Amino acid sequence: MTQTAIPYWFMRGGSSRGPYFRRDDVPQDLDSLAEVLMAIVGAGHPINIDGIGGGVAVTTKVAMLSRSDAADADIDYFFAQVSVEERLVDFKPTCGNILSGVGPAAIEMGLIEATGDSTEVRIRAVNTGARVTATVQTDDGAPVYDGDCAIAGVPGTASPIPLRFADVAGSVTGAMLPTGNLRETFNGVDVTCLDVAMPVVIAQAEDMGISGYESAAELDANTAFFERLEAIRMQAGVAMGMGDVSESVTPKFAVMAPARDGGTVATRYFMPWKTHPSMAVTGGQCLAVCALMPGTVSDGLLQRPPSSPADIAVEHPSGQLDVLVDFSLEAERFSLESAGLVRTARKLADGHVYVPRALLD
Secondary structure: EEEEEEEEEEEEEEOOOEEEEEHHHHOHHHHHHHHHHHHHOOOOOOOOOOOOOOOOOOEEEEEEEEEEOOOOEEEEEEEEEOOOOOOOEEEOOHHHHHHOOOOHHHHHHHOOOOOEEEEEOOOOOOOOEEEEEEEEEEEEEEEEOOOOEOOOOOOOOOOOOOEEOOOOOOOOOOOOOOOOOOOOEEEEEEEEEEEOOEEEEEEEEEHHOOOOOOOOOHHHHHHHHHHHHHHHHHHHHHHHOOOOOOOOOEEEEEEEEEOOOOEEEEEEOOOOOOOOOOHHHHHHHHHHHHHOOOOOOOOOOOOOOOOOOEEEEEOOOEEEEEEEEEEEOOOOOEEEEEEEEEEEEEEEEEEEEEEEEHOOO
16 A cells, blocks of 8 residues: 555634644654655645645644643643645644634544533643643534524534633733834834734734725735735744744734724734634634733724623634633733634544555555
8 A cells, every 4th residue: 555544533623623633643753753744635735735734824724632631721732833835844833723622623533421411621731831621512422513503603503612712811922012012113014013813913904005894805915915924923032032033924914903893803814924703713703802801913903891700803805803802901911811702623534544654664
């Protein structure tokens, strides 16, 4: 046989999808692992024709799970973002949408046992160290996927999976404000560099020459905008202590504008070289916190909730993401306690994926 079979579970997690593996079934060495994941996804081709990726960044994501040795976690979740057209794998970020599928996938894999009609799964996000508790509806020892919960960017309804995030401030850089300031200016544009669940560079949409209400397709066609975005992101990466980020998907980039569809604030989120069709779970948390922090680029765009916890409705191209933020604000000093939201997931397939044998020899 010229190919090697690897067991996998193919899941939709939130508004993303991809293969989920047991960590022990794929290489431990990151260079070898990257080669295997690129072969599985079909990286290096615009429609991933020689793999199971879907030709867009939200369908070229990979989760690898194992039992955790941490006292406060049941499952370790290791994430990889595989590029679509480039042969590149980024192990730095995490993904909250793919995380939505970790609880049910861990049960499917036999890494944790279901308990009654709901199962609490304590998850350690290996890439960032964040702790997340997912509550999965279960029946007869298996996840329940049917339900009446709808989320923007996904057709139909499914069983709700509440997620509660802790330890997300400074998840990558070690500080909620990596530059030490609420605002920085790069190429004449004021931005807030914020690290909550995901490091994000945030600007007001009008300062970037757009309205903030464009469709993802309209923004993706605006090459001048992306050139301007990338120049600012590169400078911000250095200022945030992340070095040269030209080949990294972090920090992400986002813009804000006043809400116009009944939410708290309108946003567009970039991955960073394409527009997200909806909103990343991690990015949504970061933007919700930015909306609550006085002195950031969100000033003047919204009426801030007066007390905690605050329900922040983040408008995006496909609808809105509701984030419940528990925080304190004393003498203009913002402190984040936790953030929570509800996602859904569904198992799409399971079995084996195949890679050239030479990759695992």
